[in-house]
Amino acid sequence: MTIIKTQNLTKSFKDLLAVDNVNLEVEEGECFGLLGPNGAGKTSLVRMIIAASPPTKGDIWVLGKDLKTHSRQVKAVLGVVPQLDNLDPDLTVLQNLMAFARYFDIPKDEARRRSTEILSLFELQNRCNSKIKELSGGMKRRLLIARGLINMPRILVLDEPTIGLDPQAKYLVWHKLIELKSQGVTQLLCTQNMEEATALCDRVAIMHQGKILSLDAPRKLISEYVGKEVWEIEVDSEEKDETVKHLESHGLDFEDVGGRIHIFHVEGAESVRGLLTSPELLRRRPATLEDVFFKLTGRSLLE
Amino acid sequence: MKPFSWRFIRVWQRNRDVFFRLWHSEAPGFVAEPIIILVAMGLGLGAYVGLVDGQKYIEFIAPGIIASYAMFSASFECTYGSFIRMEYQRTYDAIIATPLNVEDVIAGEIFWGATRACMTGTVILAIEAAFQLVASPWALAIPVLVLLEGIMFASIAILFTSIAPAIHSFNYYFTLFMTPMFFFSGVFFPLSGFPEVVQSLSWILPLTPVVHLTRALFYGQFHHGLLWALAIVMVETALFFSIALVMMRRRLTT
Numbered sequence: 001m002t003i004i005k006t007q008n009l010t011k012s013f014k015d016l017l018a019v020d021n022v023n024l025e026v027e028e029g030e031c032f033g034l035l036g037p038n039g040a041g042k043t044s045l046v047r048m049i050i051a052a053s054p055p056t057k058g059d060i061w062v063l064g065k066d067l068k069t070h071s072r073q074v075k076a077v078l079g080v081v082p083q084l085d086n087l088d089p090d091l092t093v094l095q096n097l098m099a100f101a102r103y104f105d106i107p108k109d110e111a112r113r114r115s116t117e118i119l120s121l122f123e124l125q126n127r128c129n130s131k132i133k134e135l136s137g138g139m140k141r142r143l144l145i146a147r148g149l150i151n152m153p154r155i156l157v158l159d160e161p162t163i164g165l166d167p168q169a170k171y172l173v174w175h176k177l178i179e180l181k182s183q184g185v186t187q188l189l190c191t192q193n194m195e196e197a198t199a200l201c202d203r204v205a206i207m208h209q210g211k212i213l214s215l216d217a218p219r220k221l222i223s224e225y226v227g228k229e230v231w232e233i234e235v236d237s238e239e240k241d242e243t244v245k246h247l248e249s250h251g252l253d254f255e256d257v258g259g260r261i262h263i264f265h266v267e268g269a270e271s272v273r274g275l276l277t278s279p280e281l282l283r284r285r286p287a288t289l290e291d292v293f294f295k296l297t298g299r300s301l302l303e
Numbered sequence: 304m305k306p307f308s309w310r311f312i313r314v315w316q317r318n319r320d321v322f323f324r325l326w327h328s329e330a331p332g333f334v335a336e337p338i339i340i341l342v343a344m345g346l347g348l349g350a351y352v353g354l355v356d357g358q359k360y361i362e363f364i365a366p367g368i369i370a371s372y373a374m375f376s377a378s379f380e381c382t383y384g385s386f387i388r389m390e391y392q393r394t395y396d397a398i399i400a401t402p403l404n405v406e407d408v409i410a411g412e413i414f415w416g417a418t419r420a421c422m423t424g425t426v427i428l429a430i431e432a433a434f435q436l437v438a439s440p441w442a443l444a445i446p447v448l449v450l451l452e453g454i455m456f457a458s459i460a461i462l463f464t465s466i467a468p469a470i471h472s473f474n475y476y477f478t479l480f481m482t483p484m485f486f487f488s489g490v491f492f493p494l495s496g497f498p499e500v501v502q503s504l505s506w507i508l509p510l511t512p513v514v515h516l517t518r519a520l521f522y523g524q525f526h527h528g529l530l531w532a533l534a535i536v537m538v539e540t541a542l543f544f545s546i547a548l549v550m551m552r553r554r555l556t557t
Binding site: 053 | 321396399
């Protein structure tokens with residue numbers, strides 16, 4: 001079943017087209033990734049889906065309900081984990097969850113039960129009475145996710161949930177998200193972390209300049225755009241032109257990355273070795289979503 | 304304008320919880336200052352002031368002190384307080400992602416600001432009663448009046464907050480709007496000494512009608528002009544409240 005659907009969704013600010021005619025369908029129970037460089041329009045898109053910002057044009061349906069007319073009902077089944085920490089610093093850890101439960105009209109006893117349960121799920125049970133400023137970055141992030149679960153949402157919307165976390169904290173968050181998915185919670189995940197998208201998402205949409213460039217399962221995107229393996233060659237600037245010419249003449253798919261050349265779709269192309277002036281500088285590695293990302297959105301800084 | 308719903312109470316409850324957790328960090332100031340003013344001006348300056356009808360100066364300023372400090376309470380809460388919650392703590396963003404809408408959040412903020420005004424006004428009234436300054440049982444209605452006054456000033460404050468680019472902007476609000484109002488609304492001296500034009504203009508300042516109403520209840524002395532005063536307060540409250548909601552929706556949902 002389609003749980004989120006957008007049609008011709010557009011958002012423009014004064015002199016910027018942030019989201020440009022996006023048509024999306026997120027299926028119930030999947031983890032759907034939005035991948036894109038800074039300024040690609042991910043956050044603008046998500047802000048419209050959570051009813052925090054009105055579309056300039058186009059429609060959004062969540063659970064079959066038109067968001068324009070049913071924003072309250074939709075927001076009641078959403079869990080939102082924002083990129084910036086907006087925990088309530090005037091309240092303690094437990095009070096943060098209790099106050100949030102109250103926004104959802106969850107009765108006090110039930111709110112207390114759920115808060116305690118969620119806090120231990122995220123290993124924060126010893127921090128109930130801590131102030132927010134006493135928490136580490138990882139704890140704050142876990143509490144933000146915990147808070148997003150207080151209403152037992154059917155859809156969890158996460159904007160960069162592991163940005164700035166150490167590896168331990170990051171894996172803990174991933175583990176929890178995978179668990180939630182197995183319980184049937186649909187996830188819409190904005191991220192710039194390719195490893196995260198590969199690890200968590202069933203499908204990924206690559207977004208650039210407000211448009212969705214490509215949408216598929218991470219593995220399929222990789223095999224379609226770059227193949228199974230990538231070869232990297234380090235080249236001097238003098239050798240580069242010659243190497244590039246060689247590669248071009250053999251019709252190979254490659255990208256010039258400054259000091260390196262990445263060659264894609266090289267399965268069974270052992271002959272490439274022969275084209276190189278210094279083949280010992282060639283390195284083979286498995287292709288990743290990052291290669292797809294670069295290929296689709298370009299190398300240069302976009303801002 | 305989109306209407307607000309009963310859910311505003313959730314924001315009011317949130318602010319109440321925070322207030323009772325942290326009240327000792329700010330509430331005493333809101334009571335200490337009016338007492339200082341009352342003593343310094345009322346007794347100190349008052350010794351040199353002779354009023355026409357032989358009234359003591361401290362008795363003259365007592366009701367206006369209630370009205371002005373109720374105004375200050377609502378104004379601080381919905382300027383600095385609201386701005387910090389909106390811009391620094393991002394509390395509004397977090398709440399708007401729940402079933403509450405912008406209008407619920409802002410109505411909650413305004414009614415909380417009004418509650419602060421009511422608390423301040425009531426405490427000062429009680430202190431003045433202890434000083435045996437209160438002359439009429441009608442004074443028991445003053446908390447209701449300052450609650451209405453609080454809604455008006457909280458709305459005006461939120462309206463200014465909705466266009467404030469930075470927290471420093473509130474310095475203007477207080478030095479150019481609040482302080483002049485404090486001095487030219489008939490709290491410390493009757494406006495009758497001013498030319499007619501100035502007197503009429505002072506009625507545009509929202510504090511003036513409130514001071515007249517508070518004084519009337521304080522002494523139990525009523526006249527027809529008070530109906531006008533009440534009408535002005537009610538109309539301004541409804542007007543500023545509605546504009547505040549519209550402006551905040553504009554600021555928060557870009």
